[in-house]
Structure formats: C-alpha cells, structure tokens
Amino acid sequence: MKNIALGQYYPTGSVIHRADPRMKLILAVLFIVCTFLCKNIYSFGAILLASVLLVLVSRIPLKTVLRSIRALLFIMIFTLVINVFMTKGEVLLFEWKFIHIYREGIVNACFMLVRIFALIIGTSILLTYTTTPIALTDAIESLLSPLKKIKLPIHEFAMMMTIALRFIPTLMEETEKIMAAQKARGADFTNGSLIKRAKALIPILIPLFVSAFRRADELSVAMECRCYHGGEGRTSMRVLKYRASDFLLFLAFAALCAGLIALNLLKTPFAL
Amino acid sequence: MSEIKLENVSYVYSEDTPYEKRALTDVTATIKSGAITGIIGHTGSGKSTLVQMLNGLTRPMSGRVLLDGKDIWEDPKKISDVRFRVGLVMQYPEYQLFDETIRADIAFGPKNMGLDKEEIERRVLEAADFAGVDREWLDKSPFDLSGGQKRRAAIAGIIAMRPEILVLDEPAAGLDPAGRKNIMEGLCAYRDKTGSSVVIVSHSMEDMAQYCDDIIVISDGRVIAQGKKEEVFSQSDLLRSVGLDIPQITLVMRLLADNGINVNTGVYTVEDAVNEIYKLI
Amino acid sequence: MENEVFIKAENLSYAYEEDDGTPQKAVLRGVSLEIKKGEYVAILGHNGSGKSTFAKLLNMILVPDSGRLWVAGHELTSETFDEKELLEVRRKIGMVFQNPDNQLVATVVEEDVAFGPENIGVPSKEIRERVDKALETVGMTEYARHSPDRLSGGQKQRVAIAGIIAMMPECMVLDEATAMLDPVGRREVMDTVDRLRAEKGITVLNITHHMNEAVRADRVIVINDGKIYMDGTPDQVFARAKELEAVGLEVPQCTALIDALREKGVRIEGKSTTPEACADLLTRFLKKS
Known part of the structure; x- marks a missing residue:
C-alpha cells in the first residue's frame, strides 16, 4: 500500500x-x-x-x-x-x-x-x-502569488498541500496498523451486509481521526517551535x-x- | 494449555518488486505452554512479522504455524477463532481505542466472539483487574485517560478474550519505570492465575532477564538462538555480534571476568549479581 | 561566559485548563532553577510529573500562571515581551519532541531541515550552506534527498535535530525525544547530542525517563509532583536510590548493585553509574580484599 x-x-x-x-x-x-x-x-x-x-x-x-x-x-x-x-x-x-x-x-x-x-x-x-x-x-x-495582493491565503494553501503530501503515507500506514489491531480483536471487514460492513469501519475511522488530530496538534506545536509564523518574511532555500x-x-x-x-x-x- | 510451533516459516514483503524484503527466512520456533517467552531482535529483524503470524494476521508464504499441533491455516475461514485463542496486543495499542467508554471498548473483543451479556461483563471486569485498569475508569471515555492508563485499557481489551496465548509487541514502550513495572507484573499475574502462555517482544534486556522464562533471538529474519533465558543470555558474544545489548548487570560481570576476577558471567539480575560478588568477599 | 545564566526560573506555576476553562490541578508548583550556558542537564520524572510542561514554558508554547522566567537574556514573563523577542527565543531554543513523525514538515529531508531557517528569513544561499552543514553534523548527508517516511525512528530524530541546528540555536531541549525509539535509535540520538556538545558547546536539556541517558549529563534534576525533588550530579542523584524509587523512577542496575552490596555491610567506596565504572570499582575493591 x-x-x-x-x-x-x-x-x-x-x-x-x-x-x-x-x-x-x-x-x-x-x-x-x-x-x-x-x-x-x-x-x-x-x-x-x-x-x-x-x-x-x-x-x-x-x-x-x-x-x-x-x-x-x-x-x-x-x-x-x-x-x-x-x-x-x-x-x-x-x-x-x-x-x-x-x-x-x-x-x-x-x-x-x-x-x-x-x-x-x-x-x-x-x-x-x-x-x-x-x-x-x-x-x-x-x-498564484499575485493573488496574495487580494488577500488570498496562497502561502497557507501551499503549506497545507505540503503537509498533506507529507502525511499521506504516514496515515496510510496507520490505517493498516489499526485495521490489524481490530482484526486481532475479531473485527470482520469482509463479511456481512453492507450496513454491517459500514458499521465495522467505525473502529477504524474513530482511532484514525483521533490520531490525525493528535498529529496535527503536535505538528503545529513543532512548527511554532521552529519559528513558523505564516508566510510573512519567509525565505526559501530553493529559488x-x-x-x-x-x-x-x-x-x-x-x-x-x-x-x-x-x-x-x-x-x-x-x-x- | 496451548503451545504454538512455527515450522520452517518464511515471509517476503513486496515480492518481485524493487522493494522486496525478506522478513522471515525458514523460522522454526516453539512457544511453550504456560511459559513467558521473550522475543528479542532489532527493529526490522522480522519480529513484528513473526508476532503477527502467531495469531494469523499474516499468513506465512511457506511453512506452517501449529496451534496445539493443528495448522491454523487448515481452514482459512476459521482464522478468527485462532485470533480469539491467540490474543495479540500490537505496538502502542492505545491508538486502537475507539468506543465511548473504556468498558465498551474492552467488550469489543468478547462481543465479536458472540458471548452473552453477562459473560461479557464478567470478562471485562476480570480483564480490567489483570491489566491494572481501575474500575472507576470503566465508564470514562478512553480519551480522558493518560497515556499509561490507555495502554492498560487496550491490553485489557485483548485479555478480555481470555486468550490461551497472550502476545504483546513492546507492551511497555514509552512508559516510565513505574508504568513499565506495573504492566510487566500484571502480565506475570495473568500467566500465574490462568496458566496461559505469554509472549513479549521487548528491547529492554533488563525486563526480559527479569520476567521471561524462555527467550527467542531473531536477527535478519532468522532465529539465531532460543531456549531458557539462562542459556540465551550466557551467549553474550552471540548477542553482541548481532548488535543486541545484554542486561547491564551481565555486562558488569563480563567486565569483571575480563579484569581477571573469577565470577559467573551468566548472571542477569541484580540479586544474583549481589550474591555472586558477596561470595568473593 | 562559562558562568553565564541561560535559563532562570523563579517560582513558576502552571495548571492546564479543563474544556470549560476551569483550572485543573497544577502540574508545576513553584519551580525555581538556574541553568548555565553550556550545561548538559537531564530532567527526570515519571509521566505526568510536569517535566514536559516545564519544557513548553521555555519557548512560550505555554505561558506560566505565575512566577518569572528568563531565557537567553529575555524575560518571557515581562509585560513588554513581544512577538519579535518570541521568535528570537524560539530560534535560540530548539525543541525535539517525542514522536519523530509529528515534527517533520516536508516531504524531502533537506527541505525539512531548511524549514526553520526559511521561517526566520535567512537568505537562500545561506540556508543551503546551513542545511548541508547541519545534515553533515548529524550524519544524514546521504539521505538529504530522501523522503522522511522511509527513515528509521532514530534517523528521523536526527533530521529533526539537524532542523534545529540549522537555526544556530544556543540550547537544545529534547522532550522525551528517545521514548519511541529502539536501543539503536536511542544511541544514535544520544551520540549526536554528545557530538553537538563537543563541536558547538551547545546547552542541552534532556527530558527523559531513561536513567542510562541521564547518566551522560553533567547535572540531573528530578521533578516530582510539579516541584524540584532533587538537583545534583548524576552520582549524587543516583546515590539516593530509595527516594527515586518512591517517585516512580529507578536507578541504573550498576548503581543498584553497589547499593545492595553496601546494604549487606560491604564497605565499598566510590561511584558507579556506568557498567565500566562499576566494574572498575568492584575490581579494585575485590583485588584489595
């Protein structure tokens, strides 16, 4: 995966x-x-x-x-x-x-x-x-930077994209782990009616959301600690x-x- | 109770791709009934794959996994029965909690087993006691507990299935010394009172030396040593050759022997070391 | 220079708030201490003792309820403390957190290391130099173009450390940075810290509950129940095994061994916090008797 x-x-x-x-x-x-x-x-x-x-x-x-x-x-x-x-x-x-x-x-x-x-x-x-x-x-x-002039949050949008890309593999791995953990407790994702199968996703989705929020929280603290304060006065390594x-x-x-x-x-x- | 045997088990990740990785190669090992078995090895040595084979989360590509002499993959449809008999607590299990209350979360496994309400309640309470979950926490949300408390609740969720073999992948990772001791002692109590086997994966040689009966050492997907902990820890050269630590106290004894002092280097707990040195004085 | 005070705390207190805003039980209750420039301090305490909260006060991730706090010559609790000073303090104090995954921002290692310097507006060319140097210091140069999600835990933490070095800090705070690592990763991180101290003389605060790490520090501070419980050299602190156990900590096995022998009436003098020191001590003692 x-x-x-x-x-x-x-x-x-x-x-x-x-x-x-x-x-x-x-x-x-x-x-x-x-x-x-x-x-x-x-x-x-x-x-x-x-x-x-x-x-x-x-x-x-x-x-x-x-x-x-x-x-x-x-x-x-x-x-x-x-x-x-x-x-x-x-x-x-x-x-x-x-x-x-x-x-x-x-x-x-x-x-x-x-x-x-x-x-x-x-x-x-x-x-x-x-x-x-x-x-x-x-x-x-x-x-898109010209759009910054009309106060569109272009830098923030780009930052969001970077972070999303960074965390997609992490969250996918996490999904696999949570699925394995719930299977170990006898959860069944493949059998039963559609409703039953949809219900079986709850034990995966809730921990996944909780974990995503926790990660977001920790990441924002880590970013602040590294002096992140939005796009203002920011330079870039690559020009x-x-x-x-x-x-x-x-x-x-x-x-x-x-x-x-x-x-x-x-x-x-x-x-x- | 029950015994698990691995016979010539192999597993390869992403076979035939550039990412191919041999996780296990021809592993033969026995988890003895009623014993506490420790599995040690580096991250990436294959021990997490091994652990997931014990309860049928991962199916070996070749070789057999025998639970009381019967191949667990004989009828793949019945693999969930194996998962109830061999309970697996994964790494950082607190991240799998999902239900509204701790009580409901611990009951998830027993409910999947199709037990009746009274039996489930009985098991929840019993599991909570073994894992050190306070009865007061049972009606709290999992997200209101501290990290160590959540860990114990998650372990209780597996114990509630009353597995004949309880397997834990680094149950004490990230906990402070008191939390670690608490969990390890709870596991010993579970074995002592129910006669179930317990399998613990850990990086802490000190814990392994203190709590386990048997040890299996894995390096690079192969079992390089297994047997009574006394036998395994006496082969400290072998352990160090694959980059594993030996208990600190064993290291001290070896250093003493190197300095020309006649001590038994097969000592791995503080109490034994004290006695050993006291004899010389 | 040597004796310059880098962190000074006076009677700091802090309590987290419930969702409705009412304060919970205080996690820090009147902490006063001084840490000098270039010191290597380990802060020990069981989970929930308040040690991580203390770290979060140092760069204003949390604001103390009462007390005064100075960091690198700035008074954080002063009325006039502003945004500009805050960035300066955060640049001077680098933080490495517990979960290696949740502190790397970029999809490429070197981009992540550049994140801090970019935030404080370092010119592009200089960022490049700093990033290369920082990666070299932590021994991750060959992974510069890799994606962080394929690195081991220890490697991720080293990247995080590189990201901090690239901001040229005066102090590094490791907030249980090794708690999620295996022994190999832990060693990688601790060796990197040693090298940083040797090369740059950076002040290090290692918040941990691994006794074997604390032994490497010059000074050990034990926090319990929101207060400073012990403060001294590793030898002094670990000599008080019983008191440490009482607050949910333990002493290294070597120290426990010598303590147990003393309790049995063996009159052995000296210190032993590492296996080597312990073996030497015992060898000398046994050869004499």
Missing part, C-alpha cells in the same frame, strides 16, 4: 525533469487546451504523436506510463461505449432493434479515446512523473529560475498549438 506513492515521481534526469516546475505547470495547462483544440483526424493524429514524443523525451519507460493509464481504463471504455451507441450521424453502419451504430459514432469514440489518452499522458509526464510534489507546490505558490531551455519548451508547445489550429482547417470526412 505504501508503494502507490502519490505523484509517483520517476527520476531519469531528462530535459523535462530539469525544466522549471512553473513552466511545466503552464505547459500542462497549454497541453490540456491543445487536446480540446483538436477537431479532425489530422489534429488528433498530431496530438497523439505529441503525447508519444513527450513520453520518449522524458525517458520514462512506456510500460510504467501505460500502467498508470490502466487505472483509468474503465472511464475510457465507458466513453467509448457511450460515444459508439449514442452518437447519431448520417452513415449508418449497423442496425439491430433499437441499436444504431453510425460511422460518426465510431469516429467520435476514437477521437475521445485519443483525447483522454493525451490528457493523461500530457499531465502525468509534465507533472507527476517528472516533478516532485514539493516542486509542484512551490510552482503553484509562485504562480525558482527560468532558463533558456524552459522558453524553448514553451516555443515548442506554442508551435504545437498553432499547428493543431492549422491542421483543423484541412478538409476531411473524419472530423467532429
């Missing part, structure tokens, strides 16, 4: 790994926009190509990336089915009782699949696989700096964007 670490950072030292996290965050947003720009088979083909290229540049084994997609397989199949059966079009391919399958449905389904695939690849390669959670938090804090390569990456993405718009103009029967 401990091994499904959040973010599953996978160090390979690639160009993407070394890029500024703020740039990666911007690029991820840009990439998402790109996937929604696609309108026809050419642009969808291009975004698919771009996704594969991203994986190759990041030097993360394709196997690892595909494994993360497996988790979303259900959503993908669901989208596929919905699109195939629900889209109405002009070219009827198959008909049986109330089921009508049009060519447009098949095309739409494929496009949606590519879109989801590109979305997952783009965000996970640009963010989770190549960026440590802490760098990501820094990036969010830095990008984020954009480098030339970051701007090159940005240019590449901008080019992709422009390319997609251009490709959308090409005439083809396979379009949304």
Whole structure:
C-alpha cells in the first residue's frame, strides 16, 4: 500500500525533469487546451504523436506510463461505449432493434479515446512523473502569488498541500496498523451486509481521526517551535529560475498549438 | 494449555518488486505452554512479522504455524477463532481505542466472539483487574485517560478474550519505570492465575532477564538462538555480534571476568549479581 | 561566559485548563532553577510529573500562571515581551519532541531541515550552506534527498535535530525525544547530542525517563509532583536510590548493585553509574580484599 506513492515521481534526469516546475505547470495547462483544440483526424493524429514524443523525451519507460493509464481504463471504455451507441450521424453502419451504430459514432469514440489518452499522458509526464510534489507546490505558490495582493491565503494553501503530501503515507500506514489491531480483536471487514460492513469501519475511522488530530496538534506545536509564523518574511532555500531551455519548451508547445489550429482547417470526412 | 510451533516459516514483503524484503527466512520456533517467552531482535529483524503470524494476521508464504499441533491455516475461514485463542496486543495499542467508554471498548473483543451479556461483563471486569485498569475508569471515555492508563485499557481489551496465548509487541514502550513495572507484573499475574502462555517482544534486556522464562533471538529474519533465558543470555558474544545489548548487570560481570576476577558471567539480575560478588568477599 | 545564566526560573506555576476553562490541578508548583550556558542537564520524572510542561514554558508554547522566567537574556514573563523577542527565543531554543513523525514538515529531508531557517528569513544561499552543514553534523548527508517516511525512528530524530541546528540555536531541549525509539535509535540520538556538545558547546536539556541517558549529563534534576525533588550530579542523584524509587523512577542496575552490596555491610567506596565504572570499582575493591 505504501508503494502507490502519490505523484509517483520517476527520476531519469531528462530535459523535462530539469525544466522549471512553473513552466511545466503552464505547459500542462497549454497541453490540456491543445487536446480540446483538436477537431479532425489530422489534429488528433498530431496530438497523439505529441503525447508519444513527450513520453520518449522524458525517458520514462512506456510500460510504467501505460500502467498508470490502466487505472483509468474503465472511464475510457465507458466513453467509448457511450460515444459508439449514442452518437447519431448520417452513415449508418449497423442496425439491430433499437441499436444504431453510425460511422460518426465510431469516429467520435476514437477521437475521445485519443483525447483522454493525451490528457493523461500530457499531465502525468509534465507533472507527476517528472516533478516532485514539493516542486509542484512551490510552482503553484509562485504562480498564484499575485493573488496574495487580494488577500488570498496562497502561502497557507501551499503549506497545507505540503503537509498533506507529507502525511499521506504516514496515515496510510496507520490505517493498516489499526485495521490489524481490530482484526486481532475479531473485527470482520469482509463479511456481512453492507450496513454491517459500514458499521465495522467505525473502529477504524474513530482511532484514525483521533490520531490525525493528535498529529496535527503536535505538528503545529513543532512548527511554532521552529519559528513558523505564516508566510510573512519567509525565505526559501530553493529559488525558482527560468532558463533558456524552459522558453524553448514553451516555443515548442506554442508551435504545437498553432499547428493543431492549422491542421483543423484541412478538409476531411473524419472530423467532429 | 496451548503451545504454538512455527515450522520452517518464511515471509517476503513486496515480492518481485524493487522493494522486496525478506522478513522471515525458514523460522522454526516453539512457544511453550504456560511459559513467558521473550522475543528479542532489532527493529526490522522480522519480529513484528513473526508476532503477527502467531495469531494469523499474516499468513506465512511457506511453512506452517501449529496451534496445539493443528495448522491454523487448515481452514482459512476459521482464522478468527485462532485470533480469539491467540490474543495479540500490537505496538502502542492505545491508538486502537475507539468506543465511548473504556468498558465498551474492552467488550469489543468478547462481543465479536458472540458471548452473552453477562459473560461479557464478567470478562471485562476480570480483564480490567489483570491489566491494572481501575474500575472507576470503566465508564470514562478512553480519551480522558493518560497515556499509561490507555495502554492498560487496550491490553485489557485483548485479555478480555481470555486468550490461551497472550502476545504483546513492546507492551511497555514509552512508559516510565513505574508504568513499565506495573504492566510487566500484571502480565506475570495473568500467566500465574490462568496458566496461559505469554509472549513479549521487548528491547529492554533488563525486563526480559527479569520476567521471561524462555527467550527467542531473531536477527535478519532468522532465529539465531532460543531456549531458557539462562542459556540465551550466557551467549553474550552471540548477542553482541548481532548488535543486541545484554542486561547491564551481565555486562558488569563480563567486565569483571575480563579484569581477571573469577565470577559467573551468566548472571542477569541484580540479586544474583549481589550474591555472586558477596561470595568473593 | 562559562558562568553565564541561560535559563532562570523563579517560582513558576502552571495548571492546564479543563474544556470549560476551569483550572485543573497544577502540574508545576513553584519551580525555581538556574541553568548555565553550556550545561548538559537531564530532567527526570515519571509521566505526568510536569517535566514536559516545564519544557513548553521555555519557548512560550505555554505561558506560566505565575512566577518569572528568563531565557537567553529575555524575560518571557515581562509585560513588554513581544512577538519579535518570541521568535528570537524560539530560534535560540530548539525543541525535539517525542514522536519523530509529528515534527517533520516536508516531504524531502533537506527541505525539512531548511524549514526553520526559511521561517526566520535567512537568505537562500545561506540556508543551503546551513542545511548541508547541519545534515553533515548529524550524519544524514546521504539521505538529504530522501523522503522522511522511509527513515528509521532514530534517523528521523536526527533530521529533526539537524532542523534545529540549522537555526544556530544556543540550547537544545529534547522532550522525551528517545521514548519511541529502539536501543539503536536511542544511541544514535544520544551520540549526536554528545557530538553537538563537543563541536558547538551547545546547552542541552534532556527530558527523559531513561536513567542510562541521564547518566551522560553533567547535572540531573528530578521533578516530582510539579516541584524540584532533587538537583545534583548524576552520582549524587543516583546515590539516593530509595527516594527515586518512591517517585516512580529507578536507578541504573550498576548503581543498584553497589547499593545492595553496601546494604549487606560491604564497605565499598566510590561511584558507579556506568557498567565500566562499576566494574572498575568492584575490581579494585575485590583485588584489595
């Protein structure tokens, strides 16, 4: 259970790994926009190509990336089915009782699949696989810092995220321990009706909450002892700096964007 | 009463992944009926895994766990019966308390056993006495007690199942000397009055030397020594070679022997050491 | 310098409050003491004796009900004591707590060590230097980029200590910092403390109930029932075995051995708080007789 670490950072030292996290965050947003720009088979083909290229540049084994997609397989199949059966079009391919399958449905389904695939690849390669959670938090804090002017608690939000990330593994381990302890007292989490099983969770949830509050309490005291007093006057060990390569990456993405718009103009029967 | 035997038990965590870790390798050991057995070893030596095998919380990947000669995994559906017979108190058990009152919390185990109301009440009171839980605390919320009191209430929660074998993973961790003594003496009383076996995992060699009959030493997932505590503690070189301490008093005796004084180095309590040295004067 | 007073307490009292605000029984009842700069003091007491409460007063996590308290030249109980002084006091007194998990903030070891210096606004470049040095001092350099949740208890506590050293404190308070550790972890932490004392001459307060740790200090203060019960060198304090037992503490086995022999009428002179000292003492005695 401990091994499904959040973010599953996978160090390979690639160009993407070394890029500024703020740039990666911007690029991820840009990439998402790109996937929604696609309108026809050419642009969808291009975004698919771009996704594969991203994986190759990041030097993360394709196997690892595909494994993360497996988790979303259900959503993908669901989208596929919905699109195939629900889209109405002009070219009827198959008909049986109330089921009508049009060519447009098949095309739409494929496009949606590519879109989801590109979305997952783009965000996970640009963010989770190549960026440590802490760098990501820094990036969010830095990008949102203008909002501090209108009194939004950006620093506090970033701090909360860091602490949450820090304690997820700890609390997961704790859950396992409490479950084992209650099993040792004969608790049964697998048998019985739904209500019975939900009730069986009480002996886990209560100790878990109590412990989480105790930890929060102790942590806040420890933080105060280390002179924490909010974001005011705080410095940071790491200073984020954009480098030339970051701007090159940005240019590449901008080019992709422009390319997609251009490709959308090409005439083809396979379009949304 | 009951005896547990481990036969060639092995266990590996996260097999076939980069995180693979052999927790236990070919462990064969006996927990004798009616004895207080101490298990010593470093953190990460595999002793917590071993302890969870005794009551079927962890299933060995190979080998057998025999409770009175019968494989506990013969019928996996009946494993909860084993958990009632072999009571396990985990580390820092106070963090498992959840019910509104101490009384209800101690009753959780017996209730899961399907006992009737009167029997449960009887067992709660009996367990409270063994574990040193004041009757006055029974109607308090677990969260109103001090750390040491909560610890005792949690131990009572296991004792209330009246296990034939009571297993405790570091029952005295983090307690002050008085609290530690209190708990250890309660466990001795439980053994003496019920004839149940008690298994204690601890880092305190002094406690082990004082309270246990038998000792099992684990290092790196293997049993490297087991037997009567006299035999085990006399092998102080072996213990120190795997980085374990020996009772402070045994160390003093060994240092005396090194200085050329003819003393028995197999001494591990203050009283014995006093007698041993007194003889020389 | 040597005799400069670092902590001075005058008649400190403190009582926790019930949820409705009514005070409970006082946990500290008139504690007065002085701790000098560079001293290594062990504070002993059973659970609930008030020893941890005392530690929390030192950096204003709790505020005393009555009495006066000076730390590092600041009077904490003064009317004019302000936020700025508070941060200064907290920087000068580093605290290491019992649960290693609940005091590490960041998901990477070096980030955690940097947390304190970041809070007090140290420039980025200097933080980097301080963090590297602090990790080196506690011997955790090779774990700098690791996640804390895969470290052992002893290693986590060493990271916590590094986080404090990086703030360049004058004093370190260990509040039962070894209570949840195994013997190996305990040794790691105590050896780190010894090294800090040797390298930086830092003042150390070790609040503990492990007698074997107390023996390593220059001075032992025993707190019982919210009051100072004993105060002296380890030899002086552990010579009073009966009184210690009366307040739920014990003496190291070596001391108990010599005491028991004396009780049997053996006239043995000298001190023994460690196995080595005890063996030497007995060897000399036995060879003479």
